[in-house]
Amino acid sequence: MADPSGAAPQPGPNDISTAILRPKKSPNRLIVDEATFNNNSVAAMNSATMELLQSFHCSTIIVHGKKRRDTVLICLSSDNVDEGKIQMNKVARNNLRVKLGDLVNVHTCDDIKYGKRLHILPFDNLIEGLSGNIFDVYLKPYFHEAYCPVRKGDTFLVQRGMRTVEFKVIETDPAEFCIAAQDTVIHTEGDPVKREDEESNLNDVGYDDIGGCHKQMAQIRELVKLPLQHPQLFKAIGIKPPCGILMFGPPGTGKTLIARAVANETGAFFLLINGPEIMNKLAGESEGNLRKAFEEAEKNSPAIIFIDEIDSIAPKGEKPNTVEHCVVSQLLTLMDGFKTCLNIVVMAATNRPDLIDPALRRFGWFDREIDIGIPDLTGRLEILHIHTKNMKLADNVDLEQIAANTDSYVGSDVASLCSEAAMQRIREKMDLIDLYGDTIDAEVLDDLGVTMENFHFALGTSKPSALQETVVEVPTTTWGDIGDLKKVKQVILNSLLLPL
Template structure:
């Protein structure tokens, strides 16, 4: 019998390989012709095996800890170990056809008191009128649809389709939308790039190299995302802000996007100069709005790019009327006021860590600094392969040799080489097609005379790479690298204090408690006694 899932349960489930004998609730995804966003279909045999009935509400779990709620119906044409769902449900689970999902009965789902949804901006362009009356009420009326916070659904009316995102439900995180459920949709449409991590977005596998950095940031986030009970056990305050620093073009922005997609978190990116305005107090309001939006769509990665442009040392900020100082103070206030209960991770990126105001690097703020170095040989090989993974490359092109001779090149430099290689192949192909067309005209032939046109440039050859490398250049000098390495060494220098510290083998325990004997001295520092 399938296990009942309770809304207070904090365990996270990971999709496993299909094994019908040992895990009957692991099913393979099939596309369906039924376009209902709230319905999935199983075979009657599988429903009997899982003790499910038509109309039961089930909890589906897909990739990267994604979950959604649906109604299950029997379909005799569905294979026994398969589950049919439409594209909207697949998107909410971050799966495709032939992927594996798990299904569990959800017995404690309650009728919703109220829900809050917002349309996605690019789906409502050119639409005027009351979205609640035209789209939402017809979609929900009499259907008793289950919805979950974070899901996206599609509503159709008057030959148009609008996508909505579920921002909040009461009770949370899921409920049944009944006739007496209040539907709120006030507010500006939400931006797709801020609210959704696309299925085609970059992930850890698509961010070439940086294996050590991935491991480090994975540990920082996993403690908070996957092991919150261990954090509570030891009374730890989870890391909320991380600073990436390193040469330009080494994958800082790419890695942040990969993090958001890997952990299925919403992603908000803001560049430092975008926060500054010429109007008094408006810059601080921009900061408050950005952090407020991040809290609203948590779990969220808030990415502050070009942090050095607004977080410079406050020792010499003259001529700006103090605007930069006020922005710095507001950012620090927002970071300090970020509740540990809100899964908002702040990641800053800078090419100039030496000019960042020291207040940003204090404990509890950007106290976790991660150096993003130039890619090593293995990372360069990964970058070349990933960049050209969709390109037809000749088998005699030695990628390993390319990664060896490009020592000192950044990820952006390598990507530029790959782009130039593709342009050379395209230029050759277009030139040959033009010449072939002229030759056919001279011979009185037409393009339809040939049943199977010849592929004039079937793949990218070695000579394309040789020509592209003539224009290759490094964007990061050796002097720049030395500056970053010196800054890193400065951070890693051991402090004199505590170098020789050890607990003595024999401790005097008389008059002490588990606080190490310091509690009895607390009264000396208590200003109120």
């Protein structure tokens, strides 16, 4: 029986279609907890948990987080930590791209090498007006006589007096994981790290940023993650992994976002091919552009090739010897050559799958088709939580009510709705904002919480993108404009209007 709320049926406990999304039971999987200390290089665990991991006090551990991020920490035993949990401070959590309550994989690693050379640079926004030698003032005391694990790409904070400076590990020698010892040489030459570059890395889209398509994400992760990270599964069972995945659905449902999230979470090289941009009227140019893209992916494997708007380069019913026909032939040839390569996956997206050349939709090419449709009530609520997680919301905001009032909205519509509600709140405070001043009063900033009324305003000015080009014209014709036909009018009146 259908759910009257319109929500899609949730998978039951015996439904294995979403098994890849379920947390795996393992003593190595621990829940991230708030640290009672402020050491960037330390994690704390219960002694019973450490015993299961075959670890001991002051041993080194490697912790795997999200988006293929990992780091190395010193493990301390503490009775203040619950079993099955691991305490890390905010710096370590940021390096792992995890938050409190997330799951991480922990492994003991006792063969970490001592570092010969480290290249460490500060962030530009935290050293303005800083005097003195950065190495002598900050780094030397931080690493002095310390058994300090470091990982290439990690950041850490150093506090001296009233000032805190954030640093990034640019290079490590001899390995990405190493221990900074007394004889480790630390280099600080070079321009400071730009804060905006690091923030763009922190904002890389991941699985947590995808909502409203739980079952579809399970399918995609099976078809992409398993071939890229565990190709031996397919060899062991004696089959070849899917060669191509075609996602279809209305604009704004998140097809490109899904492809980027999968690439970031698997650590694969991501190559985006925009269909219209690759086309060229000159003979052979379009095929050449396609070959170059596939060659680049092969050099940087494991890789994900994502072809957006594939219907523009492989339309249905093209005559032989046209540019589009040649591109389809080239694409089939390239994908056929990659069938034996388990570490390259081709994904594509379209709004109109019926317009794609049928040759590409046969088994062995884009043989898996996944419908990324309009989200249901539960999906819209998930998307609302994602887009409002960093927003300042007033206490009267009811996300469930907003989700119920956004029928037929796709992900981009929900994002636009949240943005418009926030802009409306700013407009309400415009009288208190000095447009010619350099600063804004702190009280104004504190009172910028978006209210339910702001969302009501945004709902009144927006509508689903799928309906934006739909115009309904109400006719002005009345019964009096129709002459004669009394019997016909009476039949219509009795059959249609009176029941209503």
